[in-house]
Amino acid sequence: MSSTQSITALAQHENGSTPYQMITKLGHGGFGEVHLMESRLVPGFRVAAKLQLVSESNRSIVQKEYNIHKELSRHGHINVIHIFEMQETPMFYYLFMEFADCGTLSERLPPCIPMSPEMAQMYFKQLIAGLKFIHGLGVVHRDIKPRNLLIGSRDILKICDFGQATTFMQSGLEILLVYEGGTSQFEAPEVCEPWHRGPPLDVWSAGVTLMILQTKGVLWDSPHMECAEYRSWIEGTDLKKSPWNRMNKMLLDLLRKILTADVDQRLSLEEIEKSPWMRLSYGSTQMEHDVITID
Template sequence: MLMQSQLDPLPRDLPFRIVSETIGRGAYASIKKAIPPKATNPVFAVKFIHKAYAVKHGRISAKQLAMEVSLHSHIGQHPNIIEWFATGEDQIWKWIAMEYAEGGDLFDKIEADVGVSEDIAHFYFSQMISAVSYMHSKGVGHRDIKPENILLSDTGNLKIADFGLATLFEYNGKTKLSTTMCGSPPYIAPEVITCSRSTQSRNAPKSPGYSANLADIWSCGVVLFVLLVGNTPWDEPTAASWEFEEYNGKRGHSTDDLWQRLPKSVLSLLRGMMNTETSQRFSFQQIKAHPWYTRKNALLTPDGKITDQLSLATRMLEGLHIDFSQQPVASQRLSQNQDAMDVDSNQPPRFSFTQPEAPIHDVTFDFERPPRANLASFSASQPINSKTARPLSGNAFDSLADEPSMSQFAPTPSVPFSLTQHARRFRDIVPNYSLTRFFSHLSSNLLLQLISDALHQLNVPVPPVTQMQLQNHAGWIKVKTIDGRHCSLHGDIVVDTYVTGEVELFEVRFVKIKGDPLEWRRFFKDVVILCKDGVYIPGGS
């Protein structure tokens, strides 16, 4: 049955023009691109919140909806925070116009189970700390810091987004504690869970609440950990996770392999930020005085900006690599006998979330898919021939081997010279579209069967191949599963014909709709490794 919100049209009298389908979605909101009413620039993002659905199904009060607008406008003037522009509403919808992060998800550009170099991790950590410490100086706690909410500008700078769970923890010199359950299990601070359980259990001692600012610092520590090793330290910071139990019992001196891979110089910083004793957790003053934070970094200017966009982009693209000799990473996915449509209802999180898992709707054609490679790789800084949609100076890449996403399949990943020779900014090398894609020389039926078999091996339920074929696409597979950290992971695998002067191929795009971008990257790698016989590699045997 259709939700009522599907039948409610968006407001008509808007002071801008919508120019896209949905580019992002939450449980009761969607985000679309827009432009000024009589211009084509700038392109910005507009978040549409269905007020009745949010209040009824999202357990979000009208006051909280107003708070998101108020707090975002209060802090949205920092270079590493998505800028707030304007807001408005009618009887049904509230909308928020804000900066559009053209670079997409930061963690879509980071290799799962590998991470990035110390310099890159330090660069993005420094920008994140700058943004979050600024929020806290304004008395605002984010309460949902995680990869999904860490985006990039077209120049490669970090942008923190989504203030739907933000709170004002300090005002006029007075502080208040939070009691609301917020966050994602791997990134959440342990005291948040303790507080939530104490309010839900009659027998548990009542918690006075938690400090939103200290919870944010914990989450920032987990994000730094993930930047460095490409994985989270635990599923959740509770007794249900042996990794956390050992970390807690040994006061941060974990024997887990992931901790052993960390640079020695960063360990004391992480232990300080992720101290389970909140009274001893690092403050921003202590973080910024730590030797690892103050280390020299050739990528970072004294005021927190990029010294060399092209060097950063090149190093990040070179860091993405799929090793076909590896086996898929083991993860806790659905059993084959479970209906994919029942993920949300039959697989509840082990503690409650503030936002419902079930979105407003799940309409295939309403979601804007990442552009196809033959139309997407052109630099926005190059002049475009409007008739051919190609740069006037020539093709964006001379052959498929020069397409950015192809470098991850090379034995030794390297950035094509065709990308670097005319590059002016980060986006010219690392595209804004997702790199979770591959090309195949197989027929559509064989390719869909290969993908279907791979998904079955990963215990991801899929329909018969005959039901994957759509009128305008060679294939379309809806993915609804649980990731390796027991969180929901939703998206689509879209198969389209790709014609070049060399050969006719199929392009397979993995489009994340909901979930951790690093977990989606890991899922993509698993499928590609299982489909390696069908992956086209230019010049490969």
């Protein structure tokens, strides 16, 4: 029996320990599993439940994730998944969250071609709006990627999975962070340094996410100059080749300014919102006068 099968079997065994009834497994990862569950008290009310095995090592990790996510939910934003409650049973920690019924952003990618620029822009605007809200509360996500971006009804993007999140403000001052792991293809190059700023990490990961939407794939394994694909991006040696030569010039310019190894030159979220591509109205030759975000 695999570890994921074991978790599912154990969860079914203690299915009566929570106020929700298990419906089906939605996914799994190194953290554990996510299940769709339905309220025993309110028929039809469904939640996504993140399950992690009870252990001393997991306790503080899960509690930190819950505390951060709960504070974000207390303020609330349409582009951030809402968390309802945390429960500990003899076997599991449960995090009960809003269920986004249209899957992940990665599942929205067409099978063989890039996403249309119009749709990519729509989702990216929502991602930037959600990150502005999160950063405004002194939190950095540190694991932005298409699998951690859920899609709800009306194509509303929702940031989820705050397992790597942490605070970057203390007493009104920004503090530097240390590396605690992530997804190598989405990590910013400065994570190899002993200390680094928080917000630029999410900006970088958001840029890689946009790149994936418009190129149909991650173009490097890790952001180090030893990686040939990454080095060619930083040095700009292949920009006249596919897929860059087919890309909107305003979009390519935006990606170059987001995915720069120089943290001081990397665009902020506010600068991204004001960029020409973000103000471009597809279907029209005119650019919008105002930045469109979903509040």
